[in-house]
Amino acid sequence: MTSDDMSRECVIQAEDVRRSYAGGFEAVSGVSFSVARGELFALLGTNGAGKTSTVELLEGLARPDGGTVRVLGHAPYGDRSQVRPRIGVMLQEGGFPSELSVTETVRMWAGCTSGARPTGEALELVGLGHRARVRVKQLSGGERRRLDLALALLGRPEVLFLDEPTTGLDAEGRRDTWALVRRLQEDGTTVLLTTHYLEEAEALADRLVIMHRGRIVTAGTTAEVTAARPARIRFELPEGVPAARLPLDLRAAAEGPRVEIRTHGLQDTLTELLRWAAESGVRLHGLDARSASLEEAFLDIAQSAAETEEVPVP
Numbered sequence: 590m591t592s593d594d595m596s597r598e599c600v601i602q603a604e605d606v607r608r609s610y611a612g613g614f615e616a617v618s619g620v621s622f623s624v625a626r627g628e629l630f631a632l633l634g635t636n637g638a639g640k641t642s643t644v645e646l647l648e649g650l651a652r653p654d655g656g657t658v659r660v661l662g663h664a665p666y667g668d669r670s671q672v673r674p675r676i677g678v679m680l681q682e683g684g685f686p687s688e689l690s691v692t693e694t695v696r697m698w699a700g701c702t703s704g705a706r707p708t709g710e711a712l713e714l715v716g717l718g719h720r721a722r723v724r725v726k727q728l729s730g731g732e733r734r735r736l737d738l739a740l741a742l743l744g745r746p747e748v749l750f751l752d753e754p755t756t757g758l759d760a761e762g763r764r765d766t767w768a769l770v771r772r773l774q775e776d777g778t779t780v781l782l783t784t785h786y787l788e789e790a791e792a793l794a795d796r797l798v799i800m801h802r803g804r805i806v807t808a809g810t811t812a813e814v815t816a817a818r819p820a821r822i823r824f825e826l827p828e829g830v831p832a833a834r835l836p837l838d839l840r841a842a843a844e845g846p847r848v849e850i851r852t853h854g855l856q857d858t859l860t861e862l863l864r865w866a867a868e869s870g871v872r873l874h875g876l877d878a879r880s881a882s883l884e885e886a887f888l889d890i891a892q893s894a895a896e897t898e899e900v901p902v903p
C-alpha cells in the first residue's frame with residue numbers, strides 16, 4: 590500500500606477472527622486483514638477454506654467466537670442497526686418469492702431500504718431494465734444474479750459485499766458486472782469480493798488474500814502474490830528444426846517440437862530466444878510469453894498447502 594492508502598480510513602477490519610460450528614469444528618482460525626475506504630479487496634480460497642464463514646461475520650450474520658470484526662467502526666453483529674443501512678450484501682442465494690415480477694421484487698426490497706434508488710435506475714444499472722415485468726421464476730440463472738446485485742445496490746451502500754457475483758453470467762455479463770463494480774469503486778464504494786474466478790480477482794482487486802483451511806496463506810496485490818512464480822514462454826519449433834538446435838540452456842524445456850520454458854528472468858530469456866531465432870532464421874509458431882497468472886499462483890499455493898498437510902503413512 591502507498592502512504593496515501595495507509596492514511597485512508599479503515600472501513601473493514603478483521604483481527605485474529607475465529608469461527609466454530611456446532612460440534613467444535615473451527616472453520617476460521619485466526620484471520621486478520623483490513624480494507625481501506627474505496628478499496629476492492631478479494632477473499633479467495635480453496636473450497637471450504639472459510640471465505641463465506643468469514644464474510645458472514647463482516648455482514649453481521651453471526652458473531653465471531655474469537656477476535657474482533659469492525660465495519661465502518663462498528664461491530665456488525667452487535668451494532669447491526671448502525672451498520673446494516675450502510676452496507677449492501679449480495680448473497681450466493683437471493684431466495685426471492687418466485688411469483689413476483691422483477692419490478693415488484695425491487696419495490697418490495699426498496700420498502701425496507703432507506704434512501705433507495707428508483708426501481709428503474711437499479712434495474713438499468715445491472716442491465717435488467719428490459720426484464721422488469723418478467724416473473725422472477727422466469728429469469729435465467731445469470732439474470733437472477735443481476736437481480737441479486739440490483740438489490741445489493743439499492744441503498745447506495747458505502748460498503749458492498751459481493752459473494753460470487755458473476756457465477757452463471759456469460760462472458761459479456763461478466764464484463765458488464767466488472768465495469769459496474771469499477772464505476773462503483775470510482776464513486777468511493779468499498780468492495781469486499783469473494784470469487785472462484787481468479788481472472789475476476791486479477792481484473793478487479795487492489796489487494797487480495799488466499800485462504801486455505803481457515804487461515805490466510807498469502808496476502809498482497811496480484812503483482813506481489815505472483816512475483817515469486819516463474820513466467821512462461823511457449824512456442825512450437827517448425828518441422829526440420831530439432832530441439833537440439835536451441836541454445837543449450839533452453840533445450841531441456843523441449844518435448845518434441847513443443848517447447849515450454851519457465852523462467853524468473855522473462856526479458857533476458859526472451860531476448861536470448863528471439864536473438865537465436867533471428868540469427869538461425871527460425872520461425873517460432875504460436876509464440877506466447879507471459880508473467881505468472883494469479884491462477885498459477887493459486888494452484889501452486891493450494892498444492893503446497895495440501896502437501897504440507899498430508900499425513901505420512903506409518
Ligand SMILES: Nc1ncnc2c1ncn2[C@@H]1O[C@H](COP(=O)(O)OP(=O)(O)OP(=O)(O)O)[C@@H](O)[C@H]1O
Pocket residue numbers: 610611614616634635636637638639640641642643
Ligand atoms: N453451518 C455449518 N455447520 C457446520 N459446518 C459448516 C457450516 N457452514 C460451513 N461449514 C464448514 O465450514 C468450512 C468453511 O465453509 P465456508 O462455506 O466458509 O467455505 P468457503 O471458503 O466459502 O467454501 P466454498 O468456496 O466451497 O464456497 C467448510 O468445511 C464447511 O463444511
